[in-house]
Each structure stands twice: as C-alpha cells, then as structure tokens.
Amino acid sequence: MHQNNVPLVSVVMPVYNGERYLTEAIESILTQQYSNFELLILDNGSTDSTPDLLARFARVDSRIRLLHEPKPFGYGGEVASNVAARQAKGAFIAKLDADDVAMPDRLIKQVNYLISNPDVFLVGSQLILIDETGQVTGKRDYPVTHEEIYSQFYLKFPIANPAVMFRNILKEDMYQIKFPHFNDYYSLFRLIHTGYRMHNLPEALTAYRIHTTNTVFTNLRAKWSSNVMIKQAFVREFGYSAPWIHRLKIAAITQVINLFPERMLLKIMNKARQLINA
Template identity: 80%
Template sequence: MHQNDLPLISVIMPVYNGERFLAEAIESILAQEYTNFELLILDNGSTDGTPDLLSHFARLDSRIRLLHEPNPLGYGGEVASNIATKQAKGKFIAKLDSDDIATPDRLAKQAGYLMDHPDVFLVGSQLTLINERGQVTGTRLYPLTHEEIYNEFYLRFPIANPAIMYRNDLSEDLYQIRFPHFNDYYSLFRLLQEGYRVYNLPETLTAYRVHTTNTVFTNLRTKWRSNVAIKKAFVHEFGYSPPWIHQLKIVAITWVINLFPEPMLIKSMNKARQLINA
C-alpha cells in the first residue's frame, strides 16, 4: 500500500522529567518515512528542562502539539495517555515512551498492516533493547498471532505497550485505571476479552531503553504484587485458564523477587526472566 493512502496518525508521548532522552524520542518520530502524523506530547508536570526542550521542538515542527498537566498524574503515563488521546485527530494512535526510539519505518508498517487487516484493532512489534548510551543490548520477542498472544497473557505482557498502534474508535479510555501499577497489562487483556483482535509484527520497530530510572525498575516488590493481582483478575474476573507451566514460572519469579534484597532485584529478576523465557 502506498504511503499516501495511509490516514493521519496521532503519536501519543507522555513525558515526566524526561529531558535526558526526550530529544532522541522526538527525533525518531520526526524522521519517520511516513509523514502524515501529528505528535501529541503531554508534559506531565515536569520540573526539569523538559518544558523548554518541548517548546524548542514545537517551534521547529508544526506537527508537534504540546499538552500540559501542572501536576504529575502518575500511573506510568497511562492517565496522561488517556488525556492526550482525547485530543487526537488521527484514525490510528501510536504510542511511544519519551525514552524510547521508533525505527523510521514504524508508522508506515503498522498503519499499513491495520489498513490491510480491518479485523485487527491493535498491532504491536518486537523490541530492540538499548542501554542508556543507545547501544543495543538484545531483543525482546513477542508472539505474533492473536491466539498466541492470548495464550501467553498470564505468563507475561505479550504486547510491547510502547510499540503499539491501534484504531482511534474506542468509546472509552484505552487504559482502565484499577491497579496501582501496570494498568496497561490489565486493559489490553480486557480488550481481548471483549473481542478485539491484536497482532504483533515480526519486525523490531521500537528500541526500548533499559536504564535505572525506568519506572518499571523501581519499587519492584510492590509492582510485582500488582502484576500478580492482575493475573489473578484474569482468572477470577474473566475465567482465564493459564497453562500450568506458566503458573509454575510465575511462582518461580515470585520466589526470586522475595529472596533477594531490593537493590539486587533488577539484575536477579531480569536473569530469572531470561532463564524461564518470561
């Protein structure tokens, strides 16, 4: 499909005190091969140099629209994303975190897939992992088909939330705020339960930056409890039946998290995930 046939895309980027990596994230969107997009950036009460950096980029490119919330909204940017989405004009909405990088062909490939597959509501991709200096450290691979994604939902979040694109036709917020953390995990599973179909492209279209200030790598025990509570909701609210081996793996990860002191948990948890492919 020719890129000129693709509709307007709204890219949603919430940011809180993100000046360290923000320029790279914005530049990766401005460098997209497909150019019919708007970039909605919601400054979520930043107190660092983020506002000045955003003003600079907005002066350079009229496709950037700045939104502002005076106080941090919390919940890992999910509330901010809901607010920004209400302002989105695009037929499709793409997410990108303010410390990640989109490949130049990301918007074109994901929008093209949604145009060619009208039965699919949301499309993700694989991830390249990068460190604080932008060096590639690995990949994070996800299942492709709707059925494979559904079958892995108890074991892990089988969709990379910073790499999704979806249709802008929901009658309610994408992110339902029910838990202290990881409401994206709960919300996307809820969509599947409601009959929305999803797919992950096989390409790595987003570089996910792993660094010590990632929100996912702070207060690990507290966040893991939220993760487990969400898994229990899958079972008790929606009647999800996870494979026994997935249940066993979650027990193993919980054991690791409870065993080590908090400062050691990032390294030990990542090692455990690699060993059991979670």
Template identity: 40%
Template sequence: MKVSVVMSVYNAEKYLRQAVDSILNQTFEDFELIMIDDDSSDCSADILQEYKDQDERVILLKNENNLGLTKSLNRGLAIAKGEYIARMDADDISAPERFTKQVDYLDQHPDYSFVSCIGCYINENGNREQLRLFPEANEEIYAMMPKVDAVMHPGVMFRKDDIEKIGNYCEDFRVVQDYDLWFRGMAAGYKFYNIQEPLVLFRRNESYNTRKSKAYRMIDFAVRKKGYRINHIPLHKRIYIVIPLALAYIPPKVMDKLFYVLKGFDPRNKAKEYYQNGKSGTENK
C-alpha cells in the same frame, strides 16, 4: 488524520530529543504527535516547547500536577484525531519505518485491533544489547498473556474506536495499565499481532528496575487477577499470578545483575527460534 502518537513525558530530558526525533523522522508522515508534560521538574517542558514551536504536527499538553502515565495517556486520547493511536515512551527510539509497517498491517487487516512489534534493549549510551522478543500470531499472544505481558506497550499501534469501546486505559491502575488494556481487549475478542522486526529500541537504563518497586508488583498482581477473571482463565493457568509476588522481593540491584539470566526463563523467548530462522530477516535494520 491517520495516526495520533501519544507520549507522556516526566523528567526525561536525558533521552527526550532522541525519542521525539525518531517520531518526527518517520517515513510515514500523516500523523500528529501529542506530548503530555506530566509536571516535569527538569528541562523536559522547555524541550517539548521547542518542538512545538518548530513543528506544526506537535501538540503539547501540560499537567498542572503529576498525574502519572495512565491519566496522562487518557488526556492524550481524549483529543486525538487519528484513526490509529501509536504509543511511544520518552526514552525509547522508534525505527524510521515503524509507522509505515504498522499502518500497512492495520489497513490490510481490518479485523485486527492491535499491532506491535519486537524490540531491542539499549543501554544508557544507546548501545544495543539483547532482542526483546514477543510472540507473533494472535493465538500465540492469547495463550501467553496469562503468563506474561505479550505485547510491547511503547511499540503498539491500535484502533482508536476499538479502545474507546472498552473504556481506554483504566485509571484504577497507575502502572501496568497496558497489561490491563490487553486483557480487556482479549475479553472483547480483539485481535493482536506482533511484527517480528525490532521496530523499537527499548531503553534499559539505571532506573529500569528501580521503577518496578514492590508497589508496582502488587499492581501487576491486581491486574492479572482481574484479567484472569474477565477472560475466564482456567484455574490451573492462574499459577502465574505468583510471578509478580516473587519478583516483589528481589532487590532492584540484584534484579539488575540477574536481568538477562532471568530473561532466559522468559516464555516470550520461544519467539527466538522463529526470529533466528530468518523469516523476518531484519535483525540489522
């Protein structure tokens, strides 16, 4: 088995079929899709069961209680048979060629542990909004990581063996578990690459900002603090730890209105010039 896709699902019935179909319709076919129902109270479990009954590539796990994303992902990793692990969220959409491009990159670059991509925001109706940009090269990703999360989690693929060596997702963190994983990967000397093509349509719906509560921001603060320490980040670069503290006091409704204004100050947007120069040439894919 080449790839195991791990998707945790909680009350995602509205967009779930679009997400699952985008995985099952990948041009790359050697994969299993492990879906974990995290004790959903809507029709998500029924939808997942339908897919399991129809496609032998689908493996369905059910949590008796709501465990949260981190523990659910670790449940999926524990049974994954793939050499590579691909992440996917239950409300996003993967481009058909996503796995083909990511598998090709990891196969051709055995010294790299992570490959992700840039994305494109979509709204509740699936209409495209702005690009979600990330730096390309490993050196750029390392340099940006103390400022912001420089790798898109629902678009990532990584080597299962490498992640197991650093302990999979840390269950101390119910959210922001991806940022913690990247920091630990950096501390282990792992390499990252972001394909400069929008291989994931990233859903920004009515709950996007409300999910990022004050508690969420405090965990972000804790993840950064730990990440700075284990990577020996110089003190003058630790100023970015104030970002989640500042965002914690912006009401979700205000954040929603200012979302793209604030994104204009996002250091990840320095990738825009690279992208618009046409090196990837895939904006309409």
C-alpha cells in the same frame, strides 16, 4: 510520504522530566518515512528543561501539538496517555515513551498492516533493547498471532506497550486505572478478552531504553505484587484458564522475589525470566 488519501496517525508521547532522552525520541518520530501524523506530547508537570525543549521543537514543526498538565498523574504515564489520546484526531493512535526510539519505518509498517487487516484492532512489534547511551544490548521477543498473544497473557505481558498502534475507535479510555502499577497489562487483556484482535509484527520497530530512572525497574517487589494481582484478575473477572506450566513459572518467580533483598532483585529477576521465558 504525505498524501491526503493516507490516514492520519496520532502519536501519543507523555513526558515527565524527560530532558535526557526526549530529543532523540521526538526526532525518531519527526524523521519517520510516514509523514502524515500529529505528535501529541503531554508534559505532565516537568520541572527540568523539558518545557523549553518542547517549545523549541513545536516552533519548527507544526505536526507537534503540545499539551500540559501541571501536576504529575503518576501510574507510569498511563493516565497521561489517556488524556492525550482524548485529543487525538488520527484514525490510528501510536504510543511512544519519551525515553524510547522509533525505527524510521515503524509507522508506515504498522499503518499498512492495519489497513490490510481491518479485523485487527491493535498491532505491536518486537523490541530492541538499548542502554543509557543508545547502544543495543539485546532484543525482546513477543508472540506474533492473536491466538499466541492470548495464550501467553498470564505468563507475561505479550505486547510491547511502548510499540503499539491501535484504531481510534474506543468509546472509553484505553487504559483502565484499577491497580497501583501495570494498568496497561490489565487493560489490553480486558480488550483482547472482549474480542478486540491484536497482532505483533515480527520486526523490532521500537528501541526500548533500559536505564536507572526507568520507572519499570524501581520498587520491584511492589510492582511484582501488582503484576500477580492482575493475573489473578484475569482468572477471577474473565475466567481465563492459564496453562499449569505458566502458573508454575510465575510461582517460581514470586519465590525468587520474596527471597532476595530489593537491591538484588533487578539482576536476579531478569536472569530468572530469561531462563524460564517469562
């Protein structure tokens, strides 16, 4: 599918030392059913073979645009995503991390949804969970409707940031950098609170890879502290009223995190979140 009358999609992919999974991530975009896209890959100071891999891909597919920043920005790729998105030419911007995999129909389904729903700013999806070898280990479910998404924002991040597509209409950066971690969580709430409608498709359109070097799963106690600070900002800055049961669940998770040693937290946290659906 490559026609002049279909909108261009800019796929933004920040990468830092991503040689292990980068090929699979890139190929999952190049083989999309929807072909009218540009793939903006920002190499943020990689010191492994990432630059060579990117150069080889760019030589054989003109839809790839390579960007380079010599010093890592940090912040989980959010600053790098902002920098890349400023160069986007598409009507829509899609996110994909360099260790994840897009399903072949991801772009076409999200484009069709945004075209059919002009009042919606951002569309996400459910997630398939995969391990280091690409084997499916589970699924992560997200609320579908705008109202459900808003109501669950205090309890959890109800949008899978690596699976979003949104309209290229913002006059400022998508991700506002205010906290040590999870500025995507804060930024999307800020947008939805100010009237930007959001929706999650019921299908799992992205495979999210869980592995030992995934930044989400390191330094967990400090990251949970950022998570709680962001939730408090929802209340303080925006007057968000969280259901008491959601506040109780977050307090319970916080107690668990403060009780156990850091090395045990990942397994315990995942189990606790499953049990209380947070």
